[in-house]
C-alpha cells in the first residue's frame with residue numbers, strides 16, 4: 001500500500017519535470033509586428049489604414065491627427081473638444097461662441113460689467129441688484145438733479161396723431177374736429193431704431209389737461225429752471241442714463257363717467273385701436289395675432305397716470321394686468337379701498353405685478369389721503385410687498401401739478417422694466 005503511493009508520487013514528479021523541461025524548444029511565438037502605418041490623417045480618419053483617430057484635444061487642435069475642432073459651443077465651453085472660450089465681447093455678445101453676457105458682475109457705481117465691459121442698467125429682483133444697488137428715488141422736488149435738463153445726445157421725436165374713438169381711426173395730425181377725437185402723442189428716443197425693440201410707458205393726464213401736458217407743454221420748477229417740457233426731461237433722463245431709451249405714449253382721457261366706467265371705455269379702445277396701432281407702427285416687444293389682437297409683452301409695458309389719470313390707472317390695474325406689469329400712480333386714488341384690493345390680488349394671481357410706484361406731493365391738499373389709501377392697499381393686498389414691488393413717496397416742496405409728476409415718473413423709471421418681483425414662498 002505504502003509502496004504503491006510512493007511509486008505514483010514518483011511518477012507524477014517525473015511527469016511534471018517533463019512538462020517544465022525541454023528548454024531547447026522555441027518560446028511561444030510572439031506575433032510578428034506588421035509594418036507601422038505612417039497614417040495619413042484626413043478629417044480624423046487615416047486614408048491609408050482606415051483607422052479613426054481617438055482625438056486628444058489641446059486648445060482646439062488634436063495632438064494625434066492635427067485636426068482643428070469646428071467647436072460646438074454651449075455656455076462658453078466646446079461640447080466636442082472641451083475648450084473654454086476666451087470670449088471676444090461685442091455689445092454683450094461673444095463674437096466667438098455667441099454667449100450672451102448676463103452682466104451680473106458689474107460695478108455698483110459705474111455700472112460697468114466686469115465680464116464684457118458694457119455699461120449696464122441695474123436689474124433688480126425684489127428691488128436689489130446683483131451688485132447690491134437699490135433704486136434711487138428723488139424725494140424733494142427742489143433737489144431734482146439739474147443735469148437731467150442737460151442733454152448732449154440730441155432730442156427725441158414726437159409724432160402727433162388724432163384718434164377717433166367712434167371709428168377707431170388713427171391718423172397723423174394734431175387738431176381735433178369733434179368730441180370723439182383725441183390727440184395721441186408718441187415720443188421716440190434719440191437714435192430710435194424702427195427695427196429694434198423698446199419698452200413703452202403710457203402717460204395719462206389730469207382732468208383739465210390734454211396729451212400735451214406730459215410732453216410738449218412748458219413748465220418751470222422754480223426761477224432757476226425756466227421753461228422746460230416733459231419731452232426735454234425725457235431726453236435728458238435717457239441721455240444721462242437715468243433710464244433706457246424708451247417709447248412714451250401720451251393719451252388723453254377725461255372724467256366723463258365714473259372712474260370704473262371711463263377705465264372700461266379706455267381699456268376697450270386701448271385693446272381695439274391704440275395698442276394695435278402702436279405695435280404696427282413702432283418698435284415694441286408686443287405683437288399682433290392674425291385677428292389684430294394684441295399679444296402682450298407685459299414686462300416691457302408700463303402704465304402711468306396723474307391725478308384723474310391715476311384714479312383711472314388704479315382701476316386699469318385690475319383690468320389690464322395682462323398688458324402692463326409696471327404701474328405709476330401719481331396724485332390720484334379711488335374712493336373705495338376694499339373691492340380694489342380683491343381685484344388687484346385676483347389679477348396679480350395670474351399676472352404678478354413687477355412694480356407699482358405710487359406718489360404725490362406733500363403740498364397737495366389730498367396728500368395725507370393718498371398716503372393712507374396706499375398704506376391700506378399695501379397692508380391688504382397679498383400680491384404687493386412694500387419696497388419689493390410697491391413704493392409710496394410723498395415729494396417735498398411738491399404740489400398738484402406736472403413738475404411733481406415728472407419727478408415721480410423719473411423715480412418710476414428707476415424701477416420700471418428693471419425690477420422683477422419674486423414673492424417668497
Ligand SMILES: [Zn+2]
Nearest residue numbers: 037039046049
Ligand atoms: Zn494609417
Ligand SMILES: [Zn+2]
Nearest residue numbers: 053055062065
Ligand atoms: Zn485626432
Ligand SMILES: [Zn+2]
Nearest residue numbers: 069071078081
Ligand atoms: Zn471644440
Ligand SMILES: [Zn+2]
Nearest residue numbers: 085087094097
Ligand atoms: Zn465666447
Ligand SMILES: [Zn+2]
Nearest residue numbers: 101103113116
Ligand atoms: Zn456683461
Ligand SMILES: [Zn+2]
Nearest residue numbers: 122129131133
Ligand atoms: Zn447693479
